[in-house]
Amino acid sequence: MKSEDGFLLPSSRLEKVQSWGMNREALAYVYRPSTVDGIREALNDAHRAGRTVGIRGGGCSYGDASINSENVVLDITRMNRILRWDPQEGIIEIEPGVTLQRLWQYVIGDGWWPPVVSGTMFVTMGGAVGMNYHGKNNYKMGPIGEHVLEFDLLLADGTIVTCSREQRPDVFYAAIGGFGMLGCFTRLVMKMKRVYSGLLEVEAFATSTFTEIARVFEQRMAVDDYLVGWIDCLATSNGRGRGLVHAARYLKPGDDSSANQTLQIAYQDLPETLFGLVPKSIMWRFLKPFSNDTGMRLINWARYFMGSTVGNNKTTRQSHAAFAFLLDYVPNWKRVYLPGGLVQYQSFVPAEHAAACFDQQMEICSKYKVFPWLGVFKRHRTDNFLMTHAVDGYSLALDFPVRKRSADRLKQAICEMNRVVLESGGRFYFAKDSMLTPDDANAYLGQDVIARFRQIKRELDPDGLWQTDLSRRLFGNWNSDTAPNRALQEAR
Numbered sequence: 498m499k500s501e502d503g504f505l506l507p508s509s510r511l512e513k514v515q516s517w518g519m520n521r522e523a524l525a526y527v528y529r530p531s532t533v534d535g536i537r538e539a540l541n542d543a544h545r546a547g548r549t550v551g552i553r554g555g556g557c558s559y560g561d562a563s564i565n566s567e568n569v570v571l572d573i574t575r576m577n578r579i580l581r582w583d584p585q586e587g588i589i590e591i592e593p594g595v596t597l598q599r600l601w602q603y604v605i606g607d608g609w610w611p612p613v614v615s616g617t618m619f620v621t622m623g624g625a626v627g628m629n630y631h632g633k634n635n636y637k638m639g640p641i642g643e644h645v646l647e648f649d650l651l652l653a654d655g656t657i658v659t660c661s662r663e664q665r666p667d668v669f670y671a672a673i674g675g676f677g678m679l680g681c682f683t684r685l686v687m688k689m690k691r692v693y694s695g696l697l698e699v700e701a702f703a704t705s706t707f708t709e710i711a712r713v714f715e716q717r718m719a720v721d722d723y724l725v726g727w728i729d730c731l732a733t734s735n736g737r738g739r740g741l742v743h744a745a746r747y748l749k750p751g752d753d754s755s756a757n758q759t760l761q762i763a764y765q766d767l768p769e770t771l772f773g774l775v776p777k778s779i780m781w782r783f784l785k786p787f788s789n790d791t792g793m794r795l796i797n798w799a800r801y802f803m804g805s806t807v808g809n810n811k812t813t814r815q816s817h818a819a820f821a822f823l824l825d826y827v828p829n830w831k832r833v834y835l836p837g838g839l840v841q842y843q844s845f846v847p848a849e850h851a852a853a854c855f856d857q858q859m860e861i862c863s864k865y866k867v868f869p870w871l872g873v874f875k876r877h878r879t880d881n882f883l884m885t886h887a888v889d890g891y892s893l894a895l896d897f898p899v900r901k902r903s904a905d906r907l908k909q910a911i912c913e914m915n916r917v918v919l920e921s922g923g924r925f926y927f928a929k930d931s932m933l934t935p936d937d938a939n940a941y942l943g944q945d946v947i948a949r950f951r952q953i954k955r956e957l958d959p960d961g962l963w964q965t966d967l968s969r970r971l972f973g974n975w976n977s978d979t980a981p982n983r984a985l986q987e988a989r
């Protein structure tokens with residue numbers, strides 16, 4: 498894109514923008530509009546200066562999905578009004594910068610809960626829909642997009658198109674999960690899930706291999722509302738795939754005699770201190786001495802040991818927030834991964850190949866001596882969104898520390914794991930990605946899907962205004978039909 502009349506963006510807007518995994522950062526011209534007209538002004542500036550625009554919500558994507566180096570970043574967090582709430586029907590209309598935290602806190606007192614939540618409540622709902630995020634109930638409730646009734650999408654030319662399953666369904670199914678490439682959501686209408694208590698019934702038990710955990714999930718999918726597995730990825734080959742399962746069910750009307758109380762925000766809120774003593778804001782510092790493979794091996798072992806002995810086969814009642822947002826218990830926990838930050842690698846594999854594929858991934862990690870400090874296992878189902886990441890199968894999300902001395906080995910390991918995932922018919926997820934290549938994206942999305950997405954993009958955004966570092970890495974600048982030059986990718 499060319500600048501008109503030599504217009505330059507104000508240098509006062511230049512800010513450092515970082516990936517959530519803290520392993521990428523760039524300077525960008527950051528605009529923080531609080532109205533639709535404010536967005537239009539930012540787009541106008543970008544047009545005049547010949548810059549592209551990347552949309553950013555809470556910045557919780559692990560890689561480069563909401564970074565737009567040396568271009569405009571449209572930070573949408575100030576567009577955070579709740580526009581309408583119908584507590585009878587559970588239908589809410591919001592601006593895209595409303596966080597998941599604000600959303601659940603707004604609706605729970607009336608006996609509703611967001612039908613799909615991610616592992617952190619600090620995402621915005623615009624970002625959630627932009628990636629079509631999934632929860633620990635993906636096999637039952639699908640991704641968040643299945644609960645969106647309608648949205649307004651602000652296009653590159655400043656006009657707004659309203660989309661639903663009936664009105665512009667092509668754009669509806671492409672913009673949800675369209676990683677901010679078709680326009681900016683400025684209004685979302687969503688349906689919440691009725692709940693009769695602020696508590697869930699949670700069962701915890703241990704499993705010893707990927708095959709076993711997958712078998713247990715298959716057996717329990719029909720009865721449990723949420724299923725999530727934690728995997729000890731630092732176990733030796735004898736214990737490979739061992740982990741803990743947490744299965745949760747909603748309570749039925751009448752099951753909780755204190756429902757009025759448990760549905761209050763105060764009851765849900767995560768405690769400010771651990772054991773009533775340690776402020777949670779400094780807890781990550783206690784983990785810091787363990788921030789190496791040996792320390793993490795010990796922590797993983799202790800977690801598995803406790804979970805498979807004293808905690809095994811225990812059933813408890815837990816608040817929705819405590820169950821859903823476990824990771825938010827320890828604010829800034831990601832700092833344990835400094836100085837290099839972390840990469841999350843999440844692959845989605847059809848059920849019949851999942852256990853073998855994840856076993857192979859663990860073997861590859863051992864071969865390259867790069868060990869994930871956290872592994873999370875989930876069950877998924879397919880959906881109808883154009884750029885879907887889901888499969889009828891399982892995902893394994895692995896958190897790898899990034900270190901200078903092991904960076905090359907990590908890259909090689911991920912490359913090899915990608916191959917195994919693709920051979921198994923698997924998929925990937927842009928919210929977690931930092932290392933896919935255009936060939937990988939092509940292989941799992943398929944040329945037809947990419948061509949269809951490009952066609953819709955050309956219609957809505959003929960100049961390729963909406964871009965991010967991730968979109969350029971995987972799809973070039975959108976103005977041509979070809980993926981970015983491979984040699985250029987490799988040189989980066």
Ligand SMILES: Cc1cc2nc3c(=O)[nH]c(=O)nc-3n(C[C@H](O)[C@H](O)[C@H](O)COP(=O)(O)OP(=O)(O)OC[C@H]3O[C@@H](n4cnc5c(N)ncnc54)[C@H](O)[C@@H]3O)c2cc1C
Nearest residue numbers: 554555556557558616621623624627630631676677682928
């Ligand atoms: C600790 C942690 C746990 C997580 N757990 C899960 C999980 O369980 N399941 C899961 O699926 N994901 C999970 N995620 C990933 C997270 O849900 C997604 O990355 C989500 O998109 C982040 O929302 P955000 O508001 O931070 O968006 P950003 O990361 O800022 O942006 C995400 C994408 O949406 C686009 N976008 C943002 N706002 C808009 C808008 N208004 N209009 C159009 N496009 C927009 C951006 O351009 C970008 O492509 C987790 C992330 C973290 C850090």
